[in-house]
Amino acid sequence: MPAYWISRCIINDPVVYKRYTDQVPDIIAKYGAKVLARGGHFQIMEGPEVFKRFVVVEFPTFASAVECFQSDAYKAAASHRRNGGSIVENVIAEGAEIPS
Known part of the structure; x- marks a missing residue:
């Protein structure tokens, strides 16, 4: 059953954050992941309008x-965003089986 990384982000330093985002595609590909949503247009329907970037990875x-x-590779990449590049909330959620 698939699982999803769901991330809400506030980008404090786009240059530092880019050091993270430049590395992530190759890292997640090694685990068979694909990005479903990253950045782009969004509309907050309910809740505080604190986060300005949303990412969903399957x-x-x-x-x-x-x-x-x-993984060590992801931790190394994430150190860029964790050290001032951004504030991020990450959740991993398992997909649901929908009965037919």
Whole structure:
């Protein structure tokens, strides 16, 4: 069953944040992930208008999503955003089986 990284972001320093985003596509590809939404147009329908960037990444399994997030390569890339490039909330959610 697929799982999803769901991220809400505030970008404080676009130059530093780009160091992170330049590395992530190759890292997540190693885990069979694909980006479903990244940046682009959005509309907050409910809740505080704090976050200004939203990202959804699909992984083949919950385990692969967690493994990627905890990998040394991802931690190294994420250090750029964690050290002042942005404020991010990340959630990994397992997909649902929809009965037919």
